[in-house]
Amino acid sequence: MAPTSDAVAPGSRLPEHPDFLWNNPEPARGYDVLVVGGGGHGLATAYHLARTQGVSNVAVLEKGWLAGGNMARNTTIIRSNYLWDESARIYEHALTLWENLENELDYPVLFDQRGVLNLAHSLQDVRDSVRRVNANRLNGIDAEWLEPAEVKDVCPILNVSPDIRYPVLGASYQPRAGIAKHDHVAWGYARAAAGLGVDLIQNCEVTGIRTSGGRVTGVRTTRGDIAAGKVALCAAGHSSVLAGMVGLRLPVASHPLQAMVSELLEPVHPTVVMSNAVHVYVSQAHKGELVLGAGIDSYNGYGQRGSFHVIERQLTAALELFPIFARAHLLRTWAGIVDVSPDASPIIGRTPIAGLYLNCGWGTGGFKVTPGLGDCFAHTVARDEPHPFVEPFGLERFTTGALVDEHGAAAVAH
Amino acid sequence: MQLIPCPWCGPREEVEFHYGGQAHLSYPTDPAALSDADWAEYVFYRDNPAGPFPERWQHSAGCRRWFNAVRDTRTYEFQAGHRAEDDRQVIP
Numbered sequence: 001m002a003p004t005s006d007a008v009a010p011g012s013r014l015p016e017h018p019d020f021l022w023n024n025p026e027p028a029r030g031y032d033v034l035v036v037g038g039g040g041h042g043l044a045t046a047y048h049l050a051r052t053q054g055v056s057n058v059a060v061l062e063k064g065w066l067a068g069g070n071m072a073r074n075t076t077i078i079r080s081n082y083l084w085d086e087s088a089r090i091y092e093h094a095l096t097l098w099e100n101l102e103n104e105l106d107y108p109v110l111f112d113q114r115g116v117l118n119l120a121h122s123l124q125d126v127r128d129s130v131r132r133v134n135a136n137r138l139n140g141i142d143a144e145w146l147e148p149a150e151v152k153d154v155c156p157i158l159n160v161s162p163d164i165r166y167p168v169l170g171a172s173y174q175p176r177a178g179i180a181k182h183d184h185v186a187w188g189y190a191r192a193a194a195g196l197g198v199d200l201i202q203n204c205e206v207t208g209i210r211t212s213g214g215r216v217t218g219v220r221t222t223r224g225d226i227a228a229g230k231v232a233l234c235a236a237g238h239s240s241v242l243a244g245m246v247g248l249r250l251p252v253a254s255h256p257l258q259a260m261v262s263e264l265l266e267p268v269h270p271t272v273v274m275s276n277a278v279h280v281y282v283s284q285a286h287k288g289e290l291v292l293g294a295g296i297d298s299y300n301g302y303g304q305r306g307s308f309h310v311i312e313r314q315l316t317a318a319l320e321l322f323p324i325f326a327r328a329h330l331l332r333t334w335a336g337i338v339d340v341s342p343d344a345s346p347i348i349g350r351t352p353i354a355g356l357y358l359n360c361g362w363g364t365g366g367f368k369v370t371p372g373l374g375d376c377f378a379h380t381v382a383r384d385e386p387h388p389f390v391e392p393f394g395l396e397r398f399t400t401g402a403l404v405d406e407h408g409a410a411a412v413a414h
Numbered sequence: 415m416q417l418i419p420c421p422w423c424g425p426r427e428e429v430e431f432h433y434g435g436q437a438h439l440s441y442p443t444d445p446a447a448l449s450d451a452d453w454a455e456y457v458f459y460r461d462n463p464a465g466p467f468p469e470r471w472q473h474s475a476g477c478r479r480w481f482n483a484v485r486d487t488r489t490y491e492f493q494a495g496h497r498a499e500d501d502r503q504v505i506p
């Protein structure tokens with residue numbers, strides 16, 4: 001590819017790798033709140049408990065290393081163009097926080113508002129997308145419907161020819177959407193939380209949850225028992241395993257979700273392109289790799305690897321849409337385990353066990369909500385009362401029938 | 415690509431199969447007697463273990479028959495019915 005003379009050199013905006021951002025304390029005997037899971041959600045929740053809610057006697061327990069789960073595996077797409085009011089509120093709250101996150105954490109998270117295109121490939125896709133654009137606007141969210149030629153203006157390397165198998169009939173476009181650097185987001189929250197007195201404890205797997213008289217009293221871990229007034233679950237794909245420790249069943253299924261990156265390339269891809277129908281989503285990372293996400297495997301799985309045919313199908317779609325990628329080399333592929341709920345919306349809030357709080361079911365799309373979830377979940381845990389933005393997402397909706405059906409705006413594409 | 419043991423056709427590639435989720439679920443015998451919570455259980459709640467999981471598969475691009483299998487969701491290994499000496503056995 002021809003070098004573009006006025007382009008910023010790939011990687012030039014990346015800060016130095018941090019060598020010291022938090023301590024590794026020994027677990028104390030007890031805490032006011034234990035957050036289980038040291039991914040983005042756990043770290044942001046701990047940060048907001050200390051910073052916003054004034055609860056600083058908090059520990060985050062992580063079975064592996066901080067942010068080694070889905071946080072380090074996702075394709076980092078951030079947007080708020082969901083269909084329903086309930087979703088619009090929480091995702092837009094998060095997007096507003098992303099816009100100020102570097103200042104808030106005093107740490108570079110490289111939030112880059114390069115816009116997101118969601119492609120439509122059939123008449124039904126077009127109608128659904130236009131409906132979503134209208135719904136977004138009614139909720140004060142920036143959204144536009146673009147015709148194929150306008151899509152091409154935003155992303156010149158996209159093939160908008162009408163004679164491909166799934167032609168681009170247009171796209172919804174959210175200019176304020178974008179990507180951030182997931183590792184830096186985690187490090188920024190970890191550093192800020194540790195600075196506020198939160199203990200970040202790695203290599204500490206929760207193996208049991210202790211209760212007495214219907215109330216949480218603490219957890220069992222691979223590093224001994226730890227007492228707690230409250231326990232907040234942020235374990236993403238492993239939430240069923242943790243809830244099962246207190247006999248709580250969750251309406252989620254864990255599935256492998258794959259992604260991959262190419263070698264480093266000159267800047268060629270100016271935005272983020274997603275397609276639900278052909279199931280591929282592509283952006284170019286700050287350093288220059290193409291980052292491509294696939295669909296989930298159909299079967300339940302915890303193995304952190306996925307099926308080869310899913311990648312094959314996704315790359316076929318990617319090459320039709322982006323002929324320029326044909327000679328790029330793939331560097332690596334991997335999978336994370338995501339917990340998918342029946343209405344493609346998260347499950348957040350209190351549980352039948354007093355002092356035990358649930359945050360799960362974000363499935364394939366929970367990175368984008370990290371700052372907003374941290375704020376609203378910390379509120380829910382600290383006050384034992386759901387924050388209004390997460391209230392519609394309680395477990396009881398599966399019994400009342402008040403589902404928040406986001407399959408069209410959420411389902412695997414992020 | 416993962417090989418899946420069809421009890422009638424033997425091991426075939428994963429792409430020939432369709433996944434049917436948890437096995438051994440049956441429609442409520444007395445639907446009118448179910449509470450909203452019971453219906454929620456039936457419609458939305460499934461087991462999601464990290465470990466052996468009884469599930470349904472269809473050999474959709476082969477003999478088109480459904481069968482049950484026990485698969486470990488951590489290793490993806492099919493545990494039951496994967497017997498070299500008797501690949502026609504219906505998986506328990």
Ligand SMILES: Cc1cc2nc3c(=O)[nH]c(=O)nc-3n(C[C@H](O)[C@H](O)[C@H](O)COP(=O)(O)OP(=O)(O)OC[C@H]3O[C@@H](n4cnc5c(N)ncnc54)[C@H](O)[C@@H]3O)c2cc1C
Binds near residue numbers: 036242369
């Ligand atoms: C391939 C892929 C691409 C994705 N792309 C996007 C995207 O572009 N945009 C988007 O918005 N979302 C995306 N997601 C989804 C997003 O990554 C998740 O929804 C989000 O990361 C979930 O919250 P989390 O960050 O806290 O989870 P995680 O980072 O997975 O954190 C959970 C943590 O809990 C720990 N844990 C589990 N069990 C225990 C235990 N018993 N004791 C202690 N600790 C435990 C795990 O080790 C893990 O670190 C993607 C996911 C994947 C896998």
Ligand SMILES: [Zn+2]
Binds near residue numbers: 421479
């Ligand atoms: Zn067969």
